[in-house]
Amino acid sequence: MTAMTLHRWRALLVALAVSASAIAAPAPPFQPMFDQARQHYALPGLAMAVVEDGQVVYQHTAGERRIGTGEAIDENTLFKIASNSKAMTAALLARLVDRGALRWDDPVIRYLPQFRMHDPWVTEHMQVRDLLIHNSGLGLGAGDLMLWPEPNAFTRQDIIAGLAHLKPVTSFRSGYAYDNLMYVVAGEVAARAGGKPYDQLLREEVFVPLGMQRCQVGAWSVAAVGNVAQPHARRDGRTVVTQPDADTSPDLASMAAGGIRCSLRDMTRWMQVLLDPAQVPGWLSDAQRRALWTAHMPMPIGARQRQWDNAHFAAYGYGWRLSDLDGQWKVAHTGTLSGMYSSLALLPDRRVGVVLLINGDAEDARTALMQAALRHYTAPDDSKGVLDYARLLRDEQQQRRDSGHVRPDTRARTPASLQGTAAWQGRYRDPWLGPARVCPHNGQLRFQLEKSPQLQGTVMQLGARWLVQWDTLGADAEPWLQPQPGTPPTLALRAIDPDIDFSYDYQDLQFTRIGDCP
Known part of the structure; x- marks a missing residue:
């Protein structure tokens, strides 16, 4: 056999091997999930990305920024990420801790002397770390009407002053109740410790070093930035734009708790850096990375979490919810604003991340799609898909209705x-x-x-x-x-x-x- 003939045989064998591998490889599962969620829930727009081992293995967008306009959503479209902002605020504080500008156990009044809780003892003993873990003793969502609906005229100073009038429902540090106002305070602590406004610090300490180029915080021109998704809601059986942006997005008092906007590309980059410190060496120390994902406050485990996830623990870190999913460590958060839903979940031990951005009323869609995507990794032999989880959610809602947990009929008003x-x-x-x-x-x-x-x-x-x-x-x-x-x-x-x-x-x-x- 001549050298030329041998070379041709080798080339043919390689080609056959590649072809056989392509035939044997299973089709990526995420596109069918994406399509089912968008169609079943009639979403105006959806953006999704999946990261494995530092690489983007799936990224897709569909729908419109504003329904009926034909303005397509793409990887650079800005969405409100809502409470997924909290993890960025926590990361900013962690950067300041690394720098020695503050400590997690510093009293809040060291940075904000005007800070007051209803109980003077709590005022004195509230630490920076307490601002991030929902243990203040206030009720669920206490004071949120100073933040939403937006826009409104409440300032961060109004919010801090209002805390003194909110009565606790439990003792300090005795239990978990989700709270947004403390993250507003945390943003002001960061500004005081860092010597610059919160929005400027966040750009300098998070967005710029991580390459999150489209993220917006503080006051910015919607018209100049462009490519911005608008929130949608269901009204009288139709999907309509609700609370659309003006030409300028104001400096929202809620920004440290839920006022940041980012694109799918930005959020994908965020996941890559969180999962792999080598992506941006030295951005956070190992100690502060561990602090963010340490279980600081136990959380109750709901019936759905036990049944769907086989969960054994749940806790809040600094800006993150921590739990186990089919025996695997999960770090996640959701974001909810009127007409905008987001979800980001990481499986750190597998170096996997999934992010969803939706510009419509989409709580069930977000839940079903994220669950199906994650269990592709944690329970690959489970046959449940998006539509199966959608049916389970409908069953839950029907059970609530059957038990009398329904909204009264007020149409005769x-x-x-x-x-x-x-x-x-x-x-x-x-x-x-x-x-x-x-x-x-x-x-x-x-x-x-x-x-x-x-x-x-x-x-x-x-x-x-x-x-x-x-x-x-x-x-x-x-x-x-x-x-x-x-x-x-x-x-x-x-x-x-x-x-x-x-x-x-x-x-x-x-x-x-x-x-x-x-």
């Missing part, structure tokens, strides 16, 4: 009588949410919160009860309006929907009448 409500019309004030009015306007009784333009609506009557029909928010956010006897008169708000988002913390409000309508 009518505008409240001005004459019948005359005794409690006037100007009111809540200690932390501020001034409000319950006053006639154009023949109707209107509820208006001074610092939150979206918390405005018409007072309606249903039998012997009153409720507020918001002008721009959906029915799922409506509260009962309950006049309280006494002098001066007071008003309370209570959620109508038992499954209302916990950020509508109406139960913490108590409006006291301070004067007549203007």
